[in-house]
Amino acid sequence: MHSFSKIALAVGCILLGGTASAYDYGEYADETLDVLINDYPGRYRGTTSFEGASTWMQQRIGNSATLQPFTWSGDRRSQNVVAQLAGTSGNTVVLGAHFDTYFGRPTLQGLDDNGSGAAVLTEITRNLSGIALENGINVVAFGAEEEGLRGSRAYVAGLSDNERASLLGMINLDSLITGDMMYAHAGANSVDTPALASLREQTLRIAQELGIDLRTNPGLNPEYPAGTGCCSDAASFEALGIPVLFVEATNWEIGDLDGYEQTTNPAIPGGATWHTPSLDNEAVLTDAFGAERIQQRLRDYSRLLTRLLLELTNADLLASTASSGALARAMEDNLRSQHETLTRLHDRRWLGLQLAPLALNQFTGSVGIEGEYQPEHGFDVDPSQRSKRATAYAIGDYRASEWLTVGGSLSIQRGKDDLEHSGKIRNETWQAGLYGLISNGGPLWAAGELSAGRTRFDTDRSVFLQASGGPVLLNQTLSGDTRARFFGARLTGGYDMTVGQLRTGPQLGLDYTRYHIDSFDEDDSRRTAASFDDQTYDSIQASLGWRVYGDLPMSRGMALQPYAHVAWIEELGDGRESRLDVISRGDGRLRTAALDSVDKHFARAQIGAQWAITPEIGVYAEVNSRLGHSEGSQTGYSLGAQWRF
DSSP: OHHHHHHHHHHHHHHTTTSOOOOOTTHHHHHHHHHHHHHOOSOOTTSHHHHHHHHHHHHHHOTTOEEEEEEETTTEEEEEEEEEEOOSSSOEEEEEEEOOOOTTOTTOOOIIIIIHHHHHHHHHHHHHTTSOOSSEEEEEEESOGGGTSHHHHHHHHTOOHHHHHHEEEEEEEOOOSSSSEEEEEEOGGGTTOGGGGHHHHHHHHHHHHHTOOEEOOOOOSTTSOTTBOOSSGGGGGGGGTOOEEEEEEEOTTSTTSSSOSOOOOTTSGGGOOTTOTTTSSHHHHHHHHOHHHHHHHHHHHHHHHHHHHHHHTTHHHHHHHHHHHHHHHHHHHHHHHHHHHHHHHHHHHHHHHHHSOOOTTOEEEEEEEEEEEEOSOOSSSSOOOEEEEEEEEEEEEEEOSSSEEEEEEEEEEEEEEEOGGGOEEEEEEEEEEEEEEEOSSSSEEEEEEEEEEEEEEEEEEEEEEEOTTSOEEEEEEEEEEEEEEEEEEEEEEEEOEEETTEEEEEEEEEEEEEEEEOOEEOOOOSTTOEEEOOEEEEEEEEEEEEEEEEOEEOGGGOEEEEEEEEEEEEEEEEOOOSEEEEEETTTOOEEEEEOOOOOOEEEEEEEEEEEESSSSEEEEEEEEEEESOTTOOOOEEEEEEEEEO
C-alpha cells in the first residue's frame, strides 16, 4: 500500500498541477492513511510525529482547518484539528475521529487504532466539500484520545451555549480494520431515551440500501445494552443529550462479549491489535486479512458515512429540490413544444392553401404522420434536453367564400425528452385546433386559430450528486406522473410580394396561450421523493418577421414548395415563475427551487420544403430553431408524410 499510494499521489499531483488526483471511494482515505502510518508512527503528544500528523490532517481536511490547542493536568498539551463545512440552517453535526496513537510507543503505526478512522474522516470531508448543505458539519480530528478522551472533552468544553443548542448529533469513527464485523452503535443515553438512537437506525437503514453488512451490539453482555457502544470520543458528547453514533469494527460475540476482542483470526494473537506495535501495523494486518481488507473497509465506511451525512445535512433534499425545479421547467418546455408542433401544422396548411386555393365550397382533408428529433445542441452553444416525438394527425379545410377558408385538425402525439443523468419525460398528448385563412390569392393575407391540448406526463427524475474530482455520492431515479393542458389563440398576417416563382414579405403575429400543469407527487418511499403544486401561466408573444415561400414545378407532375421564415419574438407576458416551492418527503418541509430567469427577447428561424409527389401524396422536411435564447436553441428536425383526399 505504501509505495503504490506514494506513486499514485505523486503522479496525480504532477498531472493536476499540485492538486489531488481524481479518486473513487476509499482512495483518498487510503492516501491519508498511508502517510499517517508510515511517515508519522508514534503520534502522541510532545513528538514530532504528532506535529507532523497534525499538519497532514490539516492538509487533508482542507484549507479551512485550524488547530485547537488544549491542556490538562497542568502541563500536558495536545491539539485537535477542526474544520467546518458551512450550512444554511445554523444547525450542525459533529464528525470526529482521533488521530493520535497510544502514548509512549514510538513505533506504533496505529493503522487500525486509529489511522483508519482518521483517514475515512478526511475522505468524507473531501466528498462533501463544495456541496450545498442545509445543516453544517463540524469536522474534528481529536488529539489525546488515548489519554482519556482529552481532545473530545476539550472540544465539548469549548462549545458556547448557542453551539451546543445547534448540535444535531455526533458521529465518531474508531478502529475500522481489525474487527471481524462492521458496527454502528448508539450511546448509552439511548437506553432511557430511545429517540437518541436515531443515528444508529438511520445508518443501519442506509447500510441495507447499499448492501453493506453492518451490525450493532447484540447485547450479549448485560453491562453493554443491545445497540449501544462506548469507550471512544462519542462518549464525551452524550451528556449534551444529542444522538451519538459509535462506528467501529470488532466482534461483540467472542471473549468477554464486550467488543475488546476484535477477531477470531488466528494470525492475531489474543484476538486484538489495539495499542500493540507488533500487531497494529500494515504488514501484519495485510498478511492476516489479505490486501483487499484495508481498501474494502475504507471504501465501505466512506460510502456508508458519506451517504449518512448527505441525509443529516439535507444535502440530498437540497439536490432533490433543485432537480424538481429542473423537471418542472422541462415539463413547461415540453408542453410549449407540443403546442408549437400544432401551430406549425397549421402554418404549413396555410402555405399550401395560399399556393393552391380551394374552389369555392370545396372541402378537402388529409391525414399524416410526423417525426421530430431535437438533439442536445442546436445552433446556440447552450444545450437543451434531447427529445423525440411522433405525431399522427387529421386535418380538413372548407372554402366558405372568396376570402375565407376554414378548417380544423386533430392530432395525437407521443414523445420522450431525455434529461440529465438518465432522467426522462414521456408524454402522450391529444391536440385539436380550429382555424381560418383570409386570402383571395392577393398579397394581403391574415390567419387565426384556436387550439387546445391535453397531455399525460410520465417522468423519471434524477437526483445526482458527485464529489469534486471524486465518486458519485448519490444517483437516484424517482418516477412520477401528472396531467397538463393548454388552450390558446393566435392571429398572424402579412403582405407577400411576388419575386419570380417565389413570394416574400413581412409577417406580424400575436399569440396567447394559457398552460396548466397539475400538481405533481412522486409515488416513492425514498426521502428524496418530492411534490409540488399546480402551475398555471400565460404566454403572450408578439412577433415581427419575414418569410419566403414558393411553388416550383418538377417533372412528372411533381412540385417542390420551399419555405423559410425568421422572426424576432417579444414575450409580452411569460408567466413562468422564477421559483418553485417543493415539498420533500424526507421531512415534509417546503423548500424553494430557483429556476432560470425567463428570456423575453429572442428569435425563431425556420426552413423547410414540402414535396408533392402526386396530388394526393406529399412529404416534407423542416428545421426549426430558437436563436439568441438564454435557455438554448431547442433546434428540432422534422420529417412527415401526408395523404390528401
